[in-house]
Amino acid sequence: MSDEPTLVKCLVWDLDNTLWRGTLLEDPEVDLPEEIRRTIVELDARGILQSVASKNDHDHAWERLEALGIAEYFVLPQIGWHAKSQSVKEIAGQLNFAMKTIAFIDDQPAERAEVTHHHGEVRCYDAEQATALTGLPEFSPAAVTVDAARRRSMYQAGFRRTAERESFSGPDEEFLRSLELVMEIAPADEENLSRVEELTLRTSQMNATGVHYSDADLRALLADPEHEVLTVTLTDRFGPHGAVGVLLLGYHEQFWHLKLLATSCRVVSFGAGSVLLNWLISEAARAGVHLAADFRRTDRNRMMDIAYRFAGFTDDSCDCLATLDDDSAADRAGIEFRHLVAEPRPAPTTMRVAATALTPARGASA
Amino acid sequence: MTTMNPGIDAAGVEKQLIAFLAERTGAEPAPEQDLFDAGLVSSMFAMQLVVHLEDEYDIEIVGPELSMDNFRSVRAMSALVLRLRDSEGEGESDREI
Numbered sequence: 202m203s204d205e206p207t208l209v210k211c212l213v214w215d216l217d218n219t220l221w222r223g224t225l226l227e228d229p230e231v232d233l234p235e236e237i238r239r240t241i242v243e244l245d246a247r248g249i250l251q252s253v254a255s256k257n258d259h260d261h262a263w264e265r266l267e268a269l270g271i272a273e274y275f276v277l278p279q280i281g282w283h284a285k286s287q288s289v290k291e292i293a294g295q296l297n298f299a300m301k302t303i304a305f306i307d308d309q310p311a312e313r314a315e316v317t318h319h320h321g322e323v324r325c326y327d328a329e330q331a332t333a334l335t336g337l338p339e340f341s342p343a344a345v346t347v348d349a350a351r352r353r354s355m356y357q358a359g360f361r362r363t364a365e366r367e368s369f370s371g372p373d374e375e376f377l378r379s380l381e382l383v384m385e386i387a388p389a390d391e392e393n394l395s396r397v398e399e400l401t402l403r404t405s406q407m408n409a410t411g412v413h414y415s416d417a418d419l420r421a422l423l424a425d426p427e428h429e430v431l432t433v434t435l436t437d438r439f440g441p442h443g444a445v446g447v448l449l450l451g452y453h454e455q456f457w458h459l460k461l462l463a464t465s466c467r468v469v470s471f472g473a474g475s476v477l478l479n480w481l482i483s484e485a486a487r488a489g490v491h492l493a494a495d496f497r498r499t500d501r502n503r504m505m506d507i508a509y510r511f512a513g514f515t516d517d518s519c520d521c522l523a524t525l526d527d528d529s530a531a532d533r534a535g536i537e538f539r540h541l542v543a544e545p546r547p548a549p550t551t552m553r554v555a556a557t558a559l560t561p562a563r564g565a566s567a
Numbered sequence: 568m569t570t571m572n573p574g575i576d577a578a579g580v581e582k583q584l585i586a587f588l589a590e591r592t593g594a595e596p597a598p599e600q601d602l603f604d605a606g607l608v609s610s611m612f613a614m615q616l617v618v619h620l621e622d623e624y625d626i627e628i629v630g631p632e633l634s635m636d637n638f639r640s641v642r643a644m645s646a647l648v649l650r651l652r653d654s655e656g657e658g659e660s661d662r663e664i
Contacts (some may be wrong), residue, residue, distance in 0.1 A: 503614065507614050509611050510631075510633035510634060511613050512634070513635065515630070515634075
């Protein structure tokens, strides 16, 4: 499960002699090879975001991209005269992506070296490799989903939200309410399972254990009455955010075992994680069970640690944990429990939660 | 031995935290105002609060200290900062088991 290649989440293109043939300053009519256009469209369909880092006059280069009919494919284009390492940093920062998920393609070895010097984890490619990228494993997500194909437009809607947020002067809660957020929590089915797998592969900051569940792992658990796989989607007045979270729950007599909780970093600032946790806590309270969440520290998931602690989970021991059978107790390699005695939580004030009540198969486990 | 940094007292920390929160949220909280009731805190903001306190006051906030009650108000955060600075000033670091 951990051998999966780190997928590229955003490819940053140089323009002159990489994306298009020629140098814009010398030839205003630079053209776009058909196979490059196909590559851009294909990567977009796979849900890989694309951006631009080019040393050119911004308006001039952007006009050319528009004339070529491909401007819409690029998010956060960095066209100017600053160092490309700076452009890459800006793009990664605004997307909230780790450097190891960024790729950079440029025909100039010096530009690639400059980016590598500052950001050793960024994968760099020579322009000659452009049309071969779609054949590389790091550009080939196992599952191409509905959300993948819409990812770019979801991010673009996200940037519009951010712009609106920056122009909004009231307190955060009022802004969130103005978005008319609706969180839907539903049992996973065959159709949305692939979204779930993609989410656990793509989110590292907000994965409570750093364990990646494969499609097969989760598919096997779908049919298991002792487990519940839930997917979380979020919508607001700007449109859908798509699948933004996944939970894997193991039902036990005295407690529910939260084995996986991963949420998309796109929705963290909406407080989606705490809304989700509070909903689950209320469900557990209704069922009269404790909650025990798996947690394993990784170098990227401190936010999850804080989210569990703030929600009231502790590392105190409890008798309920002793009832976990040996089978599940083994092979917990470094994974700790975060335990909570569930009590009903108030409904969130910032969004509406639409969820089906959890109904564990009673007596399924001893 | 305790060497008091003149900038670090309850009133000073509270004042700094109120300014920090006002800048980040656009609303100036009262020292005892419940920040979570006001809906000002998401997981990301909680994380920013934790990291801000750690960097600004040279402390480490881990384990049970990360409880929401320690961050519920400006006053609670200020008390947490002073308590953690005190315990570090004694030259003792409690190792987590």
